[in-house]
Amino acid sequence: EPEVTQTPSHQVTQMGQEVILRCVPISNHLYFYWYRQILGQKVEFLVSFYNNEISEKSEIFDDQFSVERPDGSNFTLKIRSTKLEDSAMYFCASSVLGNEKLFFGSGTQLSVL
Amino acid sequence: EDQVTQSPEALRLQEGESSSLNCSYTVSGLRGLFWYRQDPGKGPEFLFTLYSAGEEKEKERLKATLTKKESFLHITAPKPEDSATYLCAALGGSYIPTFGRGTSLIVHP
Numbered sequence: 107e108p109e110v111t112q113t114p115s116h117q118v119t120q121m122g123q124e125v126i127l128r129c130v131p132i133s134n135h136l137y138f139y140w141y142r143q144i145l146g147q148k149v150e151f152l153v154s155f156y157n158n159e160i161s162e163k164s165e166i167f168d169d170q171f172s173v174e175r176p177d178g179s180n181f182t183l184k185i186r187s188t189k190l191e192d193s194a195m196y197f198c199a200s201s202v203l204g205n206e207k208l209f210f211g212s213g214t215q216l217s218v219l
Numbered sequence: 220e221d222q223v224t225q226s227p228e229a230l231r232l233q234e235g236e237s238s239s240l241n242c243s244y245t246v247s248g249l250r251g252l253f254w255y256r257q258d259p260g261k262g263p264e265f266l267f268t269l270y271s272a273g274e275e276k277e278k279e280r281l282k283a284t285l286t287k288k289e290s291f292l293h294i295t296a297p298k299p300e301d302s303a304t305y306l307c308a309a310l311g312g313s314y315i316p317t318f319g320r321g322t323s324l325i326v327h328p
Contacts (some may be wrong), residue, residue, distance in 0.1 A: 110262075149263065149306065149318040162315050197262045204314045207253060210262030 108132045112198050112211035119188055119218055127183045127214045129198030138181045139199040139208065140173065142166070149197070155181065156204065188218045221246045221311050225319035232297055232326050240292040240322045242307030251310040252290050254283050256303045257321065263306050266292075297326045 111130045119125050131138050140152040153163045153173055160173065172184045181200075185192055195215050199208040222245045232238055244252065251270055255263035267276040269285035276283045280301065282293045292305055304323045308316035 148320040149308075151315050151317070154315060162313060164315075199262070206251075207265040207268055208263075208316065209265065210255075212262050213260070215260075 108209075110198055110200055110209050110211035112196075112214050114214060115212065116215045117217070119216070121190060121218055122187050125185050125188055125216065127185075127196050127198075127216070129181045129183075129211055130179050131181055131198065131200035132209055133179070135200035135202050135209070137161075137201045137204050138173075138175070139201075140183045141197045141199060141210075142194040143197065143213075144194045152183070152196075154204075161204075185216075188216075190218050192216060193218045221309060221313070221317040223307055223309050223317050223319035225305075225307050225322050227322060228320065229323045230325070232294075232324070234298055234326055234328050235296045237293070237295045237297070239294070240305055240324070242290040242292070242309075242319055243288060244290070244307070244309040244317075246309045246311035246317070248312045249309060250312070250314070251316075252285055253308040253310065253316060254281075254290070254292055255306040255308065257306055258303050266305075294324070297324075299326045299328050302326045 113128045138155040143149045153167045154161045170186045195213045197213045198211045224243045226241045254266040257263045267283040272287045284291045304321040306321045307319045310316045
């Protein structure tokens with residue numbers, strides 16, 4: 107069964123450093139998303155991406171964040187200068203259409219020290 | 220602003236003890252109500268989509284129902300392998316699902 111894959115599974119970084127989280131969505135899906143989940147809290151929307159551009163973003167997704175689809179398969183989330191409060195599990199998700207169920211990856215646990 | 224509230228936060232059941240999880244939502248123009256299961260350290264896994272009041276969906280021991288203000292996930296005769304966090308998400312006019320905090324279910328053998 108096709109699945110969304112994320113790398114790395116764990117990332118430890120120093121405050122102020124740049125990190126890139128990588129995702130390979132399911133191949134025939136058209137909508138891509140990043141969510142995050144701080145330990146013990148709810149899953150929070152960051153950004154959605156369709157047709158090679160951002161379609162929606164939340165207040166969390168400020169100028170420190172950016173997304174790219176550099177080729178036909180990868181979808182990346184970059185945090186330019188990490189803060190302690192960026193520590194969370196980051197989930198990539200994809201869907202065929204924009205109003206359908208999401209398929210989530212297993213997440214990248216980001217720890218900012 | 221779309222809001223989704225789940226209750227209870229945590230639920231402990233004995234194997235075979237049926238119960239229900241609640242998801243209350245405030246969404247302008249509901250386009251879909253989703254239930255997901257999340258195991259520790261994993262991403263949410265899709266269970267059901269409900270689109271209109273009165274709709275029901277079933278899968279093994281789980282049944283999801285929908286009214287105009289809330290959704291229920293009924294668990295019949297649960298087994299320990301049903302232990303997980305169950306997430307509800309509502310999709311409104313923004314096309315961005317809003318998630319609740321989830322209900323952590325533990326089923327004891």
